[in-house]
Amino acid sequence: MKPHPALLAALALPALWLAAGIFTNERALSAAPEWRIPITGYDPRDPLRGRFISFSYDWTISGDPALCQDPAQCRLCLETTPAGISATITAVPTDCPHPVDPKLSAIDIRQGFGPAAETRFNSRIFVSETSAPALETQLRQGPMTVVAALAPDGRLINRRLEPAG
Template sequence: MKGAWLAAALALPLVGLAAGVALQETGAKGASEWRIPVAGYDPRDPLRGRYITFRYVWTVSGPAHLCRNAGCDLCLEEGGTHVRAVAKGDSCPARVDPVTSRIALTYAPEFGTDGQPLAAMSRIFVSEASAPRLEKQLQAGPMVMRARLTRDGRLINDALEPGRRE
């Protein structure tokens, strides 16, 4: 009897892990793929680990003030180079929820266009071996983020890739 309880106790974490993976994969099924321009961001944080932090290079329109306190959604447009700020829950063909996408929205005069000071920062986990190379490429630019946008508005960063020079 003790053996059955022990086996069940040891199997429970594996079942939970498998269920979590299955849930993530189900949510990502049918996601649309986007290539979004990104730029480097140096947080001067020596404890950032294997994450590369970057800024989405979006032309911003719409009332960016809605995004204070995570009160907005973003609509991807024009192949991922343009984003429109909309009220939380408004419908749009390619809606991004910044909260579930783990996008940090901040305001600074040097970001955005047409008086829309919106900066969107995110990060991606990379292998220790590729991190220095990707960090240098990101600082040299241009780079794009290959990402998937799920139906529920979650933007999943998949890979950093070299972008086209103009």
């Protein structure tokens, strides 16, 4: 029995579509600018055995945090300042050279309470079992920085942790 060309095309088309999507995404990420952002909030006493490390971005925040009550309507405009990384909270749409979409980036936004209420932007990064011991030593030695790629669509993708400085 001879396979029908339409059947072969129907079976191959989803795989080709998936491969094209992966290629496009990888090409965009390889050209994405990298940001080195200080982090805080992880517990260096926690033994690492290959899991996610949760942390908060330690950047200077300006703008109205109330805009982020609906993450779909909130953007963070990143910029490098002499004091470090600054994130300005803006509404959608924004005219910003380096916009971060908290929803696409899976950033958890925590509103603070009280007079010194500070909005925290939390994220996480996966640590494999093989790299966990070395990273655990680094976490205990001092402050850390996350190296993240900022994709053209506004996704901030955490790539790795490294010592600050």
